[in-house]
Amino acid sequence: MTTLAEPPRHQFQLDANRTAADGDRRAAVRKALHNYSSARDKTGATFNDWKSARNAASAIKHEAVNHLDRYLEEFESKFTARGGKVFWASDSKQARDYIIDLAKRKSVRAIVKSKAMTGEEIHLNQALLEEGFGVVESDLGEYIQQLKGEAPYHFVFPCMHLRRDEISDLFHKELGTAKTDSPEELTMIARRVLRRAYIDADMGISGGNFIVAETGMISITENEGNARLTVGLPKIHVALIGIEKVVPRLADLALFLPMLATAGTGQHMTGYNSMYGGPRQPGELDGPEEFHVILLDNHRTRLLADPEQRDALHCIRCGACLNVCPIFKNIGGHAYGTTYQGPIGSVITPHFRGLEDWKHLSGASSLCGACTETCPVGIDIHHHLLHNRRNAAAQKPAKGEQLLWKAFAFLMQRPALYRLASRFAPLGSLLHPLVSGSPLDPVRSWTSTREFPHAPMRSFRDQFREHQAAKKGVASSGTQQGAKR
Amino acid sequence: MNANSGDRNAVLGRIREALREEAPLKHPAERSAGGAPTTAHFREWLPPVGSRIDERLELFTRLSQTLRSELTLCENIAAAAAAVTELAAQENWKTIALHKSDLLDGLRCLLPASLNLLTVDEGYDKDALEACDAGITQCELLVAQTGSVCVTSSNDGGRVLSVLPPHHIVVARRSQLVSDLTEAYASLASKYRGTYPSMISFITGPSRTGDIERILVLGAHGPKRLSILLLP
Structure with a gap:
């Protein structure tokens, strides 16, 4: 998605039309999401009170985001006191340059990476490859997408649109493995390849789901154990994380971890939830010698400066709003042309990358409100889509559309003319x-x-x-x- | 600030500028006197656990089944060693890795002599650890509410012993079973008093993925099996 042949609006139209007409692809997406809603509802029902939990999660994120400066400074002082390094990046170039410079200074030979949407956002892999650094994605879905040379389809389920035979063909072509129709065998192929990557890498790059201010930690949620290995074996750990991911206290995770799991996949708890507060400490037997956290702004402060839509920064990237969205199900993840797809992506992308170029995404909504209803931190997603539309119209009303409405109004106000028409x-x-x-x-x-x-x-x-x-x-x-x- | 911290002042400046106008609180939480709700209230909203030890154990047992963790109640350390010996025979283990601790030292001397042991405490060769058939660790806590095993880098054999070998065996005592995550964090806070290990990890079942057609496969990158041996 780095170079668009067409302006984003036209590319969107082309890709959306293509997927909407592709029955096979839509069937694959439907199949992937088939059990999601029932699993989520079932797990949600085990909560004593999901609604109150949701209000509390919203209030905690409100507190964190509205005192972001204070909490980030608290994180920084706690984290650096434990030997960690914090780098503040205004934009993607600063973040990329820091990682490339670090890799050069430390004579890094191989890099392994666990899932990080921030990495997609700043086009990190491409930049590393151009500088001659090999980088291997270790999350199974991300690994498949990397082999395929495609961006993730969904920011939680990166290859949900692919059938097993397509993945088998891909592995056969790229890795020379025998074809199989067993998801288990396919997973084991990736397991074998990636085990080498963890052991050989001298730098591990991760994202992060939460920044814990109180204790100076970042928290990573995953199912596969690839992030545990990515930040456990190499001698340098770099975590690239958006500034908005703060929670004030470590114990807040007692609420957020079960809610993230429930909303994200319908699990009551994701496989591995790990909090990292610094590099290897005195008396510990392993772990990285260096731990760098990059706090990424990259236009998040633009969204922060809009009090009406500031709560879009409460997002914990569970992906629930994509999973329930009728538009996402029909046009698929790639049509958006963005790092963050679906309803929440349509809300935040115009702030990150410009309203004029990305306002069309806010039009691609039925305003059914399923996204708002399902959001575990209570973001007013579909109203924000309306806010974006309003802002876009105020900024530069479309001439053709204006004319059309004027003609319509003219006609409707003249009964005789209407009868004639x-x-x-x-x-x-x-x-x-x-x-x-x-x-x-x-x-x-x-x-x-x-x-x-x-x-x-x-x-x-x-x-x-x-x-x-x-x-x-x-x-x-x-x-x-x-x-x- | 030094040059190494990047655009610190610019980012913080933009944040402060942006926050000059207040944002409305859209979903006021109940039971909060202004500001965010306290963690003490979480358990009123999260899945219930029950206050008695047998209720906790019952929930942990049920969740272990759902998660495909293999929970075995062992009467004493000899029974735990027998369980490990049985698994060794079943999976034809040659070498297993473990760390030093009072609990595991008791287990170690009861294991069959034919089993090669790799002790990680003085450092280890990554390839050698990767080649092990199983890793045995103790843990900080077990969490009834989520069916999780909590391990830390300073207490339980470092960062990767619990995730690199294909079979992870946890030896724990019943007194380590806490009711929920809130209690787990409180317990860690009082044990470490601000000086936390560099990693705290809640392990909930064996490694898993659903990335291919959302079909569950165990052992994506971490252990394919997770066995929990629970002592009184």
């Missing part, structure tokens, strides 16, 4: 099949994938008038009959 509609309906789908078709963008509604020969107005007249006739004849009797 509706009189001609059946004629239009009769003639339309002659040009339907062709370049002459005035409603081609609609008819390319849908049927255009037919205008009836007799309009509702006509029918209503006749109906009223007939009723009056019956009523008046009824009265006459009554009078006769």
Whole structure:
């Protein structure tokens, strides 16, 4: 997604149309999400009170995000006191340069990486490869996407759109392994390859799910154990994490870890939840010699400066809003062309990368509110999509659309003109099949994938008038009959 | 600040500038007198555990089954050693890794002499540890609410003993079973008094993935099996 041939809006239209018409791909996505809702509901029901838990999570993130300066400084002082290094990056270039410079200074030969959407955000792998550093993704889904040369499809389930036979073919082509239709065998192939990567790497790069201010730790949530190995074996650990991921206290995780698991995958707790507070400490037998945390702004402060939408920074990246979104299910993850897909991605991307270029994402919503309802930290997602639309319209209203609405208003305010227009509609309906789908078709963008509604020969107005007249006739004849009797 | 901390002042400056206008609190939490709710309230909302030890053990047992952790109640350390010996025969182990501790030292001397032991405390060769058939550790705590085993880097054999070998065996005592994560964090806080180990990890079941068609596969990168031997 680094270079777009078309402007983002056109690329979006092309990719969205392609996936929406691709029944196979949509079936794969549907299958992947098939059990999600029931698993989430079942686990959510084990909570004494999910709604109160959600309000509390929202309040804690509100406290953290609205005192972000204080909590980040607290994190920094606790973390550095334990031998960690903190680097503040204003943008992606600063973050990339820091990691590349560090790798050069320490003569790093091999890098292993656990899942980090911030890495995707700053195009880290590409930059490392250009500098001659090999980097291997260790999360199974990310590894598959790396082999495929594709961006993650979903920020929690990176290869959810692929069928097992496609993955088997990919492994066969890239790794020379025998074809198989067993997910277990495919997983074991990756396990064997990646074990070498952890042992050979001298730098491990991770993301982070939470920054704990009180104790100077970052917390990483994962199922596979690849992050444990990525930050356990190499001699240098670099964690790249957005500044908004703060929670004030270590014990706050007692609430967030079960909620993240429930909303993310329907598990009651993710496989490994690990808190790291510094490099190897005196008396410990292993662990990295150096631990660098990069606090990434990269336009998060732009979103922070908007009090109306600031709560979008409460997001814990569980992916629940993607999993329930009718738009995501139909257009798929790649169509968004963003690091963060789905409803939350459509809210935050215009702040990160510019409203003018990315406002179209906020239009791609049915406003059904499923995202808002499912969000475990209570972000007003679908209202924020409306806010983005409003802001985009205020910034630069679309000329064509303005004209269209003006014409519509003109017509609707003049009943005579409206009647005249509706009189001609059946004629239009009769003639339309002659040009339907062709370049002459005035409603081609609609008819390319849908049927255009037919205008009836007799309009509702006509029918209503006749109906009223007939009723009056019956009523008046009824009265006459009554009078006769 | 020194040059090494990057754009510290610029980032903090932008944050402070951005926060000059207050954001509304949209979902006021119950039971909070302004500000964020306290952790003491979490257990009123999270899945219930029950206050008695047998209720805790019952929940931990049930969750272990769901998670496919293998929980064995052992009467004493000899029974635990017998359980390890049985697993060794079952999986045909040659070498296992473990760390030093009072609890595990008692176990070590009861293991069959044919089993090679790699002790990690004085450092280890990564390839040698990777080649081990199993890793045995103690733990900090067990958590009933989530079915988790809590290990730390200073107490339980470092960062990777519990995750690199394909079979992780945890030896624990019943008194280590706490009710929930809130209690676990409180217990760690009072034990370490601010000087925490560099890693605290809650392990919940064997390593797993659902990345291929969301079908569950155990042993993605970490252990394929997690055995918990619970002593009185």
